[in-house]
Amino acid sequence: MRTGLFIALIAAAWLGGQVQDSFAQKRPSASPSESTKVSPRKEGTPKKETGRPADPFTVGFVTGSPQCTEFAIAQDIATTLASGQETGPHGQVALRVLPIVGDGGVRNVLDVLTLAGADVAISPVVLVDRLRETRTFGDISDRLTYIAPLHIEEFHLLARAEIGSLTELSGKRVNLGDDGSAGAILGREVLNRLGVKIMESNLGPEAALDGLRKGDLSAALLVSGKPLSFLTQVSQLDGIHLLPIPYFKELLQQDYLPSTFRHKDYPNLIAAEASVDTIAIKSALFAYNWPSGNERFRLLEFFVQTLFTRFPEFLGDAHHPKWREVNLAAQLPGWRRFRPAERWLQQQSGGEAALRKAFGRFIEGKPTADLPDREELFRDFLRWRERNPAK
Numbered sequence: 524m525r526t527g528l529f530i531a532l533i534a535a536a537w538l539g540g541q542v543q544d545s546f547a548q549k550r551p552s553a554s555p556s557e558s559t560k561v562s563p564r565k566e567g568t569p570k571k572e573t574g575r576p577a578d579p580f581t582v583g584f585v586t587g588s589p590q591c592t593e594f595a596i597a598q599d600i601a602t603t604l605a606s607g608q609e610t611g612p613h614g615q616v617a618l619r620v621l622p623i624v625g626d627g628g629v630r631n632v633l634d635v636l637t638l639a640g641a642d643v644a645i646s647p648v649v650l651v652d653r654l655r656e657t658r659t660f661g662d663i664s665d666r667l668t669y670i671a672p673l674h675i676e677e678f679h680l681l682a683r684a685e686i687g688s689l690t691e692l693s694g695k696r697v698n699l700g701d702d703g704s705a706g707a708i709l710g711r712e713v714l715n716r717l718g719v720k721i722m723e724s725n726l727g728p729e730a731a732l733d734g735l736r737k738g739d740l741s742a743a744l745l746v747s748g749k750p751l752s753f754l755t756q757v758s759q760l761d762g763i764h765l766l767p768i769p770y771f772k773e774l775l776q777q778d779y780l781p782s783t784f785r786h787k788d789y790p791n792l793i794a795a796e797a798s799v800d801t802i803a804i805k806s807a808l809f810a811y812n813w814p815s816g817n818e819r820f821r822l823l824e825f826f827v828q829t830l831f832t833r834f835p836e837f838l839g840d841a842h843h844p845k846w847r848e849v850n851l852a853a854q855l856p857g858w859r860r861f862r863p864a865e866r867w868l869q870q871q872s873g874g875e876a877a878l879r880k881a882f883g884r885f886i887e888g889k890p891t892a893d894l895p896d897r898e899e900l901f902r903d904f905l906r907w908r909e910r911n912p913a914k
Contacts, residue, residue, distance in 0.1 A: 568661030571811065572639035579818055581619040582826045585634045585644035587627030588701075590728040592748035592845060593645045593676070593806070597622040599842055604829055618825055627746065628704040629654065635667070635811050636660060642813075642823055647676060647705045647746075648805040648855065649778045655857075668812045668861045670827055672853045674845040675803040676705065677749045677782050678713070681735060681757065682742040682766040689719055689768060695741035698724040698731040706746040709804065716774045728753055735763055742766060746804070748845040750788045758791040765792050765799045779804060810861050824863040831867050 586597040601620035623641060625631040631644040632654055655663050686692060692714075700706030702725045714721060724731075724740060731743035745751065757763055770781040782803040786793045793799060813820035837846040852868050854860070860868075 569633060569637045571637060578619075578640065579822065580617060581621050581640070582642045582822060583623055583638070583640040584620050585623045585625040585631045585641050587625060587631075587645070587704075587747065588728060589624060590751075590753035591627055591745070592751055592843060593627055594622060594624070595752065595843055596645065596673070596748075596845065599837065599846075600830065603833065603836055603842075604826075607833075618822075618829055620826070626701050626704040628706075628708060629659075630703055632663075632667070632809070633660065635809065636663065641811070642819060643670065643808055643810045643826075645673060645806055646809055647709070648672070648807050650705060650708065651807075651809060652857065666812050667809050667858075669855045669858045670808040670810055670830075670861050670864050671849065671851045672855055673806045673808055674748050674848040675780060675782065676746050676806050677784070677803045678706075678710070678768055678801050679745040679747065679749070679751060679754065679784075680742055680766040680768055680801070681732075681745070681754075681763050683735060683738065683740075684759075684762040684764065686741055686766060689717065689766060692742055692766075693720050694722070696722040696724055696739070698726050698734065698740050698743040700731075700744060700746070701725055701727060704746075705804070706744045709746065710744045713768070713775070713779070713802065717769075717771065732757065736761055748806075748843075749782075749784060750844070754789055755791065763792075765789065765801075767800045768802050769800065770802055775802060807855055812861075815862070823861065827861060827864045828867060831864070831871075 584597045584600065587593040597620070601622055604618060604620055621640075623634065625634060625644065627645075628647070628650055631646045632651055634641040635644045651663075651667070654660060655667075680689075682692070686695070697714075699710040707723075707725055711723065724734070726734060726743075728743075728745060731740060731745075734740035735743055745753070765784055770779070779802045782801050784793060784799040784801060786795050786797065810823055811819070813823060831851060834849075834851060836842075837849075
C-alpha cells in the first residue's frame with residue numbers, strides 16, 4: 524500500500540505540474556449574498572496533451588487526496604485488476620491502473636481534459652454538471668463521457684466540542700479543503716444556502732485536523748464516502764465530534780441527498796445508539812472521450828471490460844463497503860456513456876435477472892425470523908454463489 528501511495532504521489536507531481544490550477548484564487552469568507560459559482564472566471568478551452576506519448580498499457584486514474592475514500596477506491600481497482608493477469612517474459616501486463624492524486628473536484632476534470640496520461644477520474648456529478656452548464660472549460664459535452672455512476676460522497680463536518688450546531692459556526696474559522704476541491708466549492712455553497720457566514724480556510728486534511736486540535740479552527744469539512752479511514756485517528760477524546768448538517772429540502776433538494784452517520788461507520792466518534800445527520804452528493808467515473816481509432820480508446824475499452832467483468836470481486840469483505848452502493852447499469856442523465864461500457868451492459872442485460880433469481884433461491888432457505896442485516900446477508904449470498912456457481 525505504501526509503495527502504491529508513493530507511486531501515485533510521484534505521478535501526481537509529474538502530471539500535475541503540466542497545467543496551472545485554474546481555481547487558485549482564495550476566498551476568505553462565505554456569505555449568504557455571495558454568488559455560488561463553480562469558478563471565479565471562465566477559462567479558455569483546454570486542450571488534451573499530444574506531444575508526450577503516454578504508457579500504452581497504463582490507465583491514468585485521477586482521484587482525490589490520499590486520505591479520501593475515492594483514492595482508496597482507485598487503489599482498490601489498481602490492486603485488484605493487477606492480479607490474475609498473464610505476464611510477459613519480463614513481467615509485463617496488458618493493463619495497469621495508476622492512481623493520480625487530485626483534489627476530488629474541479630482539478631480532476633481539468634486533468635482528464637488536458638493531461639496525456641489522465642484517462643479517467645472520480646468526480647462529483649454536480650460539479651461536472653456545473654462545469655458543463657457554465658462552460659468554464661468550453662463545451663465539455665463531447666469531450667467527457669461516463670463509465671458508470673459510483674457511490675455517494677458524504678459531508679463530514681468535524682467540529683470542536685464547544686460547537687453544538689451549524690449556526691454556531693457563524694463568524695468562526697472553518698476549513699473547507701483545498702480551493703477548487705468539492706469541499707471548498709460545495710461546502711461554500713451549502714453554507715450560503717443555509718445562511719451561515721464563516722471565515723474560510725483552505726487547508727489539506729492533515730493540516731486541518733492539526734488546526735482543529737490546536738484550536739486554530741472551529742470546524743473542518745471533508746467530502747468523501749463513508750467510512751473514511753482517515754478519521755480512525757480522530758476521537759471524542761480529542762475534543763472533536765461530527766457536527767450534524769440539517770437537510771432542508773427546499774434549499775438542498777436539487778443537488779444534495781440526505782444521509783446519516785452511525786456508530787458502525789465511526790465507532791470512535793459516535794456512541795452505540797447515536798447517529799449524526801448529514802448531506803451527500805453523487806459521484807461517477809468519468810473518462811476522456813477518445814476517438815474510437817485512438818490507442819487510448821482501445822486501452823479504456825479493455826479497462827472497462829476487465830473492471831465490469833471482475834466487478835463481483837469488489838463486493839466482498841476485503842474491499843471498501845462503498846462498492847456495495849454501485850450499480851454499473853445505472854444511468855447518468857444528460858451524459859453519454861462510454862460506448863464500450865454501454866455495449867458490455869447491453870450484452871449482459873440478462874445477467875441481473877439471473878442474479879435476482881439466484882438470490883431468491885438463496886434466501887428461500889433462510890428462516891424468516893432474525894434475518895441478518897442486508898449487508899451481512901449479501902456477503903453470505905456471495906459466499907454461497909462461490910460454492911454453488913451452477914445455481
